[in-house]
Amino acid sequence: MVDEISPAAVEELLDGEDPPLVVDVSTEAEFALGHVPGSINVPLSDLVSHLDRVAGAERIVTVCPRGEASVQAVRLLSAYEGTENARIESMAGGLDAWDGPLEEGTDEGGRDDGRR
Template identity: 85%
Template sequence: MVDEISPEAVAELLDGEDPPLVVDVSTEAEFALGHVPGSINVPLANLVSHLDRVAGAEHVVAVCPRGEASVQAVRLLSAYEGTEDARIESMAGGLAAWDGPLEEGLDTGANGDERS
């Protein structure tokens, strides 16, 4: 069973002193349309080849549009070295359940190139 966290709990953590790393596993196009503020985009298809972006994080919350791909992301992340000590959770319901603000545009892409 994959650990899930409610969108409300994610919002509270993001306002706290030690916020989690929010990894949006949506495609770049989906991410550009709207994402949790401060999240990074690592599309699910690229996740394994970009584990360095999450390695070392103490708390990771995976996010996707509907909460399905993020469950897969949690399973993948939990299986790799460098994440074994991390708390890794999927945001239940995905962005469809998120009532908080959304940012638009791209962050630094999954390949490390700057995006605008």
């Protein structure tokens, strides 16, 4: 069973003093259209090869458009030795359920060549 967190709880955490690392596992094109503010984009298909981007985080929330791929991401991240001490959750319902603000464009570490 994968832990899930409500979009409202994610928004509250992001407004707090110790926000989680939000990892959006959408494609780069989907991410550019709109994502949770401050999130990073690591497409699910690239997650295993970019685990270093999440290593050491204490709390990770995975996000995708509908909340399905983010569940798979939680399973992958939970098996990685760099996240063994992290609390890892999927945002229930994905961006479809998110009522908060959205940012557009790529994250700071993003590339425009289609690779991550």
